[in-house]
Structure formats: C-alpha cells, structure tokens
Amino acid sequence: MDIVVQVGQNLRLLRKQKGLSQEKLGFAAGLDRTYISSIERAKKNLAVRSIAKIAKALDALPARLLAE
Secondary structure, eight states: OOHHHHHHHHHHHHHHHTTOOHHHHHHHHTSOHHHHHHHHTTOOOOOHHHHHHHHHHHTSOHHHHHOO
16 A cells, blocks of 8 residues: 555544544644645655654654554
C-alpha cells in the first residue's frame, strides 16, 4: 500500500479512537483542520515535523502513523 494512503488511514483510525474531530485534532497539533482532512484523504504528503506534531496531539508514537 502507498505510504501516504497508509498514514491517512492510520491517522483517521487513531483520531476516531481518541474521539477527536478533525478540527480538535488540528487545534491540538497546531495545524489547520483542512490539512488534517487532506492527510486522511491521501491528498497531502506530510512532512516529518507534521507527523511529530500530530502524533504528539494523539498521544501516540510517530511510528504508529507509519505502521502497516
């Protein structure tokens, strides 16, 4: 599977498990809600810093977003 698709799927799963909206996650990570949406839809190839910010906001290891 394409890594961008995998990250998007993992992000959506973790976000929903935490009971967060895209807006709340974006706020917690210091990122725009539309950016979170684009990642989940595999429309954005995110930077390593963004992965770290999102993982921190989800209280997860960055590797969890990259896992197959």
